[in-house]
Amino acid sequence: MVEVKNLTKHYGRVTAVRDLSFEIRDNEILGFLGPNGAGKSTTMNIIAGFLPLSEGTVTVYGHDIKEDARAAKRCIGYLPEIPPLYPDMRVEEYLRYCAGIKGMRHGEIKAEVEKVMRRLSLIDMRRRLIGNLSKGYKQRTGLAQAIIGDPKLLILDEPTVGLDPSQVSELRKLILDLGRDHSVILSSHILGEISAVCSRVVIINKGELCAVDTIENLERKASGSLTLNLTVEGAQADVSRVLSEISGIKETDEIADSEENVSSFKLKLEDEKVRQEITSALVKNGLNIVEMSMERPDLEKVFLELTSKKAPKDNADNK
Amino acid sequence: MFALYKKEIQSFFYSPFAYVLSALFMLIFGFAFVNRIASMQSSVFQFSFPDMFYNNFFYFVFIIPLLTMRSFADERRGGTEVQLLTSPLTITQIVLAKFFAIETVFLFMIALSMFFPVYISLHGTVIWSSLICGYVSFFLWGTVCVAIGMLFSSMQSSPIIAAIIGEIVMEGFLFLDQFAATKMVESYPHLNAVITWFSMQRRFVFFAQGMFRLEDLVFFLTLTVMVLFWIILHIEKRRWSHR
Numbered sequence: 001m002v003e004v005k006n007l008t009k010h011y012g013r014v015t016a017v018r019d020l021s022f023e024i025r026d027n028e029i030l031g032f033l034g035p036n037g038a039g040k041s042t043t044m045n046i047i048a049g050f051l052p053l054s055e056g057t058v059t060v061y062g063h064d065i066k067e068d069a070r071a072a073k074r075c076i077g078y079l080p081e082i083p084p085l086y087p088d089m090r091v092e093e094y095l096r097y098c099a100g101i102k103g104m105r106h107g108e109i110k111a112e113v114e115k116v117m118r119r120l121s122l123i124d125m126r127r128r129l130i131g132n133l134s135k136g137y138k139q140r141t142g143l144a145q146a147i148i149g150d151p152k153l154l155i156l157d158e159p160t161v162g163l164d165p166s167q168v169s170e171l172r173k174l175i176l177d178l179g180r181d182h183s184v185i186l187s188s189h190i191l192g193e194i195s196a197v198c199s200r201v202v203i204i205n206k207g208e209l210c211a212v213d214t215i216e217n218l219e220r221k222a223s224g225s226l227t228l229n230l231t232v233e234g235a236q237a238d239v240s241r242v243l244s245e246i247s248g249i250k251e252t253d254e255i256a257d258s259e260e261n262v263s264s265f266k267l268k269l270e271d272e273k274v275r276q277e278i279t280s281a282l283v284k285n286g287l288n289i290v291e292m293s294m295e296r297p298d299l300e301k302v303f304l305e306l307t308s309k310k311a312p313k314d315n316a317d318n319k
Numbered sequence: 320m321f322a323l324y325k326k327e328i329q330s331f332f333y334s335p336f337a338y339v340l341s342a343l344f345m346l347i348f349g350f351a352f353v354n355r356i357a358s359m360q361s362s363v364f365q366f367s368f369p370d371m372f373y374n375n376f377f378y379f380v381f382i383i384p385l386l387t388m389r390s391f392a393d394e395r396r397g398g399t400e401v402q403l404l405t406s407p408l409t410i411t412q413i414v415l416a417k418f419f420a421i422e423t424v425f426l427f428m429i430a431l432s433m434f435f436p437v438y439i440s441l442h443g444t445v446i447w448s449s450l451i452c453g454y455v456s457f458f459l460w461g462t463v464c465v466a467i468g469m470l471f472s473s474m475q476s477s478p479i480i481a482a483i484i485g486e487i488v489m490e491g492f493l494f495l496d497q498f499a500a501t502k503m504v505e506s507y508p509h510l511n512a513v514i515t516w517f518s519m520q521r522r523f524v525f526f527a528q529g530m531f532r533l534e535d536l537v538f539f540l541t542l543t544v545m546v547l548f549w550i551i552l553h554i555e556k557r558r559w560s561h562r
Contacts, residue, residue, distance in 0.1 A: 011560075045401070048401075048405045049404070049405050050401050050404050050405050050558070050561075051558065051561055052558060052559055070407045070409070073405060073406065073407045074407050076405065078401070078402070078405045080398065080401045080402075082398040083398075084397070084398050084399040084400075084401055084402035085397070085399070086326075086330075086397065086399060087397075088330065088333070088334060089326075089329075089330075093329075096322075097322050097323075097325070097326045098402075099322075100321065100322020100323070100325070100326075101322050101323055101402075101403070101406045101407075101408055102406060102407060103407050145402070
């Protein structure tokens with residue numbers, strides 16, 4: 001398990017990351033979300049041991065990144081935003097070098113490089129110069145250097161940036177596959193990617209923690225109430241009267257409808273059970289339901305809601 | 320650490336880099352050699368090689384920064400510095416691996432230049448004691464310059480700028496003697512003593528005369544170690560102030 005406790009990073013007078021605390025469990029893919037400039041890369045660089053932290057602790061599988069850096073770094077495979085590649089090296093030669101600097105023994109390197117190249121489908125590219133590879137293969141080679149030596153924790157900083165859609169979906173599959181036997185932190189500002197791959201999400205904004213939770217919980221919490229779109233055959237006044245008798249409806253918005261004798265509403269419900277009450281009340285009063293659909297808040301709304309909540313407070317701070 | 324050393328060596332020898340620089344080095348040496356022979360008075364080839372080394376050094380300081388300019392600047396520019404610093408290697412190991420790799424290329428160049436004394440020994444007489452002293456001092460002087468070149472490479476993300484600054488500083492070192500001999504500096508004996516102490520040229524002269532002084536050996540070695548230590552500190556400092 002990786003624990004980040006009260007992590008703070010100052011750059012001179014500027015505080016890039018303030019009091020972050022979260023944990024990465026074994027064999028889980030943790031999404032790291034935030035708008036550009038939120039402090040994602042800084043946090044990842046600190047966990048990977050590239051940047052020193054100002055306050056707090058980061059413990060990687062029992063090793064403190066500050067006190068016991070070498071042991072902690074042995075547990076980490078890091079793919080930074082720009083993959084660290086040497087264009088004048090060949091793929092296999094480069095991966096052997098990476099295995100070497102990670103402290104693998106000479107006898108183990110050949111088998112390990114072979115295994116990693118097979119897993120990432122790089123076998124056909126082994127003799128190619130990295131500088132001549134396509135963007136997708138470069139990214140794969142970058143990922144290969146991260147997983148070489150089988151580190152327990154993988155830190156992937158925006159791994160799909162600049163890839164075409166088919167490469168993105170291939171890379172996602174790879175990450176999901178890697179998540180079975182590694183703990184993964186995946187940063188991105190593409191929400192679809194996070195919801196497709198990750199089980200839990202950390203959302204940060206302006207260096208501060210906004211939320212740490214599963215995607216489902218976040219969606220539930222963020223909306224506060226459920227929204228129901230309802231279209232009923234009948235006069236608006238009649239329907240409104242029926243609806244007003246149901247106590248579980250928090251808010252009723254009438255939507256002007258062009259069709260005659262059909263009325264539409266947007267309702268905010270306390271919980272899902274209210275939906276059944278509405279159905280039976282409408283049927284009892286002889287009103288036919290044309291359409292009824294629940295509106296689920298997607299991750300994008302959650303994200304926007306959480307990241308915009310913090311903004312006024314920060315503005316006040318700046319003043 | 321060996322993996323990094325090997326990669327550095329490969330980056331020199333798998334590209335034309337080491338060969339072009341060695342060719343340039345041999346060209347300079349060859350010119351000095353031919354000039355020397357042309358100005359010979361006696362019919363027997365017997366001349367002091369350290370003299371040649373000494374004359375060569377003014378050109379050689381232009382080659383060393385080219386050898387060292389990429390060591391750290393390229394890693395920074397290509398984003399591979401992150402990989403090195405997040406690997407289990409310590410900064411000291413990284414610096415030493417790079418230093419020894421460049422030293423190996425430097426030794427390769429020196430080995431090539433042995434062609435000239437071998438050629439002389441076939442057709443004339445070589446003064447071996449002064450030749451060996453000449454090589455030792457040339458190597459020690461070069462080693463200091465390698466460390467200085469690496470220092471400027473660690474401070475820059477552009478290899479060319481690192482090379483130019485390195486060249487200026489090394490030329491400065493070469494002219495330290497002349498600077499110490501100016502009337503202004505001579506009027507301050509303490510300043511003069513310090514500057515003279517740092518003058519590598521003066522120490523080179525002892526070697527050239529076939530004198531192997533422990534003091535000079537210690538001087539070159541401590542200076543190299545100090546500069547290498549400075550590089551380590553500088554990289555560590557940059558980690559802290561990195562944005």
